[in-house]
Every structure is written in structure tokens, then in C-alpha cells.
Amino acid sequence: MLEAALAALNRTAGLTARVVGPRDRHPAHADAVLEIRAEGRTFRFVAEVKAVDRFETPAQVKRQFTGHAPAPLLVAPYITRGTAERCRDLRLAFIDTAGNAYLDRPGLLVWVIGQERPAELKRHRFRALHPAGLRITFALLCRPHLVQATYRAIAQAANVALGTVGPALKDLEARGFVRAGAAARRLLEPRRLLEEWVTHYLTALRTKLNPRRFDGDLEALEKADLEGYGACWGGEVAADRLTHMLQPATFTIYAGEPIGALVAGQRLRARPAGRIEVLDIFWRFDPERDRLGLVPPPLIYADLLATQDGRNIEAAKLIYDQFIEPAFHSAR
DSSP states (O other), X not given: OHHHHHHHHHHHHOOEEEEEEEGGGSTTOOSEEEXXXXXXXXXXXXXXXXXXXXXXHHHHHHHHTTTOSSEEEEEESOOXXXXXXXXXXXXXXXXXXXXXXXXXXXXXXXXXXXXXXXXHHHHOOOGGGSHHHHHHHHHHHHSGGGGGSOHHHHHHHHTOOGGGHHHHHHHHHHTTSEEEOSSOEEEOOHHHHHHHHHHHIIIIIGGGSOOEEEXXXXXXXXXXXXXXXXXXXXXXXXXXXXXXXXXXXSEEEEEOSOOHHHHHHTTOEEOTTOSEEEEEOOOOSOOOGGGTTBOOHHHHHHHHHHHTOHHHHHHHHHHIIIIIHHHHHHTO
């Protein structure tokens, strides 16, 4: 994607650029350090390569690099006119694979918008960000060794059709998250993949999990054996059982269908503003032996971040450090 965007910048703006350093030389973990030449001068940027499917993405990138030099440069598959104007308001430089660009440094001003989305992106728009692709990515994040398994095993764990696995893995490979080596596939940049998954899970998959709200006896529910109902805890209750640092205010349950036994057994009452939320289980692999009754840690992490509550965000960081990152490390 980076190479395609640099070639497009040369085509539309006549500027040449080269990669001069890898991400591990930059404290904010940029994907690359670039030099762009214009009018005999050299301008240095740190590149963050990222699909932009949400309006908030430019602001997130801007915050990531606040206080760091050189200036950040968002590199995306495609930047719409509205997102381009958002980047300009934030003074966040960007380039994309269509040739759209915004570069604003002393002695350098580039503003190119309106270039058409490349035909290749029209045909294959990030299969791993579709609902089925998000299920596949979730299975890989929870079971990193699964990336080396057969397509059938991945489909089984992700609870998706077999034909969706290949396109999703090719998408992840094209965007640098999976390496298809001669011996076996490898999961790359798992933390960045997790952050992308969290962003799109909340908007593209969670809403399709048949969310339902209830009221009930919260104290009794928290003591209930959810496994007997084919259900498990997510969100704040799951986080408290892992970290012992939260007093749950909301009660998130992931359950298999039908949920009638759970509703009747715990005397739940349907209420749109209820504190109990029940969603469909969307994966098909067993929990870790020491975390029975809880959803996998990446899902706890996602639900905590979705609340934008400070105490939950702190718990999410702890869960990442203690339960998610070690799994990534052991799979290397």
C-alpha cells in the first residue's frame, strides 16, 4: 500500500519519495520514515499505513504522533473528499493509492483531491473488515497459532463459510498482517491488527449480534452459572473477574441461541434501557481452561474500550498486558 501510494503521489503531484527508516526507529511506532523531495528540498515524515473507514481515524492518528517528530503522514488505500477536508482541518498530512494528497510544511504545500477510487479497491474492499472477515480475524487474534491451520479449521473456529477464509487471509496478507511463507503463514503486527479489529467490530459486527437489553436481579445474575445456559460473561463482569479492579455497572452476556432458558431461569425482563445486554456468540472454539465462563480477552478488551469510560480503559490496558500480549508473544 505504501509503495502504491508513493507511486500515485509521483503521478499526481510530481513528487518523489523514498523510505529511509523502519518503524522500530521511531518512538510512536510509525510504519516507516519517509523523505519526500520537492523543489530541491527534502521533507521528512513518519508514515502510518491505515485503512480509513471511520471519520475518527485521522484524529486517532494525529493523537498517536502528538509530541513526536517528524510530522505524521497518513497513508491509506483511499481518502474521500470529506476525510481529506477533515485531515486538512487537523493539519494531518496524507497520501493514498489513488493519488489524493495533502502535504503542508514550510516550503511545501500539496492539495490533491477528487481522484477516483482505484478499480482494485472497488472490487476487493478489505474483506477482513466485513462481518465474516472480522469473525476470522477474531479467531486468529484469540488463537494466533490458528493462522497456520487449514482453511477448514479456521472456518470452523470463526463460525463462517469455508469460502470466506481465503479472501480474508489474502486481504490481511496484502495489508501486512499475515505473512504467507514457504513453510507456514505467520501473524504479523498483532497489536495493530487488534486495534483495527476493535474499531470495526464495534460498527460492523457487534450490531449484527442481535443485541437485547434486560433488567433483573443483578446480584443473583452475577452469581449464576452462565455455562449451564450456553452463555459466558463479557464486558465489565468478565474484566472484573480477570483484574479485580472494577465494580460492574453494566452486565454483558454472550449467549448461544435460543436464550429462553437464560431469560426464564434468571427472570430477566426485556427493557430497552436495561443494564443487562445479551448478544449472540459468534465464534466456535472452547475457552481457555483458566477462563471458563468468560469470553476471550480480545472481546473483553473491545467491549471495555467501547464504553470510553476511564476506569474501563485502564482495565482494558491491564487485560492487554496480562492476557493478550503474552498470547501474541508465545505464538512468534
